[in-house]
Amino acid sequence: MRKASRGLTAVASAVLLLGVAACGTDSGSDGKSSGAPGGQGFTPPDIPMQKSIGPMEGQVNILAWPGYAEDGSNDATVDWVTPFETATGCQANVKYFATSDEAVQLMKSGEYDVVSASGDATLRLIAGGDVAPVNTDLLKNYGGIESFLKNQPFNSVDGQMYGVPHGWGANLLMYNTEKVNPAPTSWAAVFDDASQYAGKVTAYDSPIYIADAALYLMNTQPDLGIKDPYALDKDQLAAAVDLLKKQKDNISEYWSDYLKEVQAFENGDSLVGTTWQVIASLAESDGAPVKAFLPSEGSTGWSDTWMISSKAKNPNCGYAWMDYITSPQAQAAVAEYFGEAPANTGACELTTDPTFCDTYHAKDAAFAKQIHYWTTPIEQCLDGRTDVKCTDYGDWTTAWTEIKG
Amino acid sequence: MLWLGVAYLGALAALLVTSLWTQNDFTGNIERSWNLDNFRDLFTIGVYRTITLRTIGIAALVTVVDAVLAFPIALFMAKVASPRWQRLLVIAVLMPLWASYLVKAYAWRGMLSSDGLLQSVLSPFGLGTPGYGLPATTMTLAYLWLPYMILPIYAGLERLPDSLFEASADLGAGSWTTLRRVVLPMVFPAFVAGSIFTFSLTMGDYIAVKIVGGTSQLLGNVVYDNQGAANNLPFAAAVATVPIVVMLAYLAAVRRTGALEQL
8 A cells, every 4th residue: 555655756746846847848758657757747648639530439438427427317307418329429338436536447447438537536547647638629619618627737737638627516515404403504514513413424435535524624623724625744634534533433324326325315324414416416306305505614526527548449439528518508417417517608508597507606716716626635735835744645545444444 | 177277376366466566646557566565554554453353253243143044944944844845945045046136235225224124123122223334234144145054054964864863862862962962063064164155255245334334344345445446456455365364264274174075
């Protein structure tokens, strides 16, 4: 489980310098190397970018977050995959994944052409050489995407986009409206006050959930000096781990399979816990008395990017999918179903709820800044501290195993 | 035989080799430098010891529960039931094996849920469902592996000549004494054979724990989380050697009892 620290350090410092290093990078000739020596900048493996769109291959293998590629099998009225298949002749084979780690793992298999990656997966995929740069000129709908989502540290390297922004949103707190009184307003409901609902609390089963605890500590224990929930030094991580260990006594189960959480809320095994809007919508549509909201402390969240595999067998259908899924029509459908802000705000005209984009602050760059997007914790503190070493994702994975015990 | 050697032992060897590599935490790529770091972490980080002991404990408990449940059923099938019933009972015991593992595990998830069957049946007695956790895991696994215990014991009892029962009775032993002094020692190898199945299947299980285990994790989950989620194949391989070692130790102990010769 120990890192190969030299390589990691190089990558990590490189990532940190990402914003400033605009030139002077040599192209990594070694396909496996993930860090540039000398820390001139973050140098991903040299992977060619597609120049033009060729004939469609007839199918595309899509790896997506649950709810991002609905073909009507979950809900007959929710279907934006079939129109894509009809228009392009590409049969869409969709696989949903439960955590970013799983997405990274599956992308390494080379079986998938495109993936909807969150910020805690994107850089790992780029650095690992698993995804190719994206030629945005080949995408008709790229122009409609909000500019504050383009050329971000988590989806581009040196001004080269490695994907198309899909949408963004916050992790929410969901509770059972019949059994949880009074209605919670803060994440305290799953941390300090969790014992009220002992054995009925649920939490997301991934090391990245440690950031949720860190965010809570950032608000309740300012002495710890947490500035960024993804930049935790050893002591701060220990505090977050303590909080999560206390929380564990009250947890009924951790969820990563979204359908398992829907079911747990429907039959009352879980009463309160972190969730995504799509889970709340599914539970509600099944008649469960649940409500999901953004607690007062703010929240962690995600900003997702469609990326194309460096080993894509169906790159043309892959580009067709990336273009289609970021079109205003598809974006309106996905965003409303999943409950997130669409990246292409052309979608705002097409949503069934005319105020949808206002509710999700889709055009509000300032609001978007307040969400702590999932990102990969690395040794160099993301909050700019240079006097301490921060804990990296490997440390978080070990900590998560320890928390679960 | 060669094929078995290559396909089976080769895979095991590859697993062991992988466990000596290391992984880049950031990109998740495997780096092929030889070291024992994975095993050092496995032994020095306390949580893995806890999980190993918990897994062995659950495996032993499931085995005992299955042995206790299986013996009366097998005895009835082999010695009491008429031949016609015998056939029907064997089919009945085998029947659950026709259904998917997942269906059965999710059925237990439904039964154990707080508005499930167990709750409504037990609540009049002031009891409730144990909820999701280790007791639920033990129950589910014991249910899943029960046929693997019944069948060897049934086969062992079948081979026991009826004349032994008569001889024991003629010599003045009650049925309890016969059971204890004659039947149990003779079918002991069958128990051991069954226990190999229940013990090893439990050692490697991770799905039932994920479905009904609540917050608890077993060795299988650590392997799964490291392989499927954290993407750390070398460490997962290191963890996977633990059940292999435990099973080898178990088989060596079993061999000393001589049970393997009677299989």
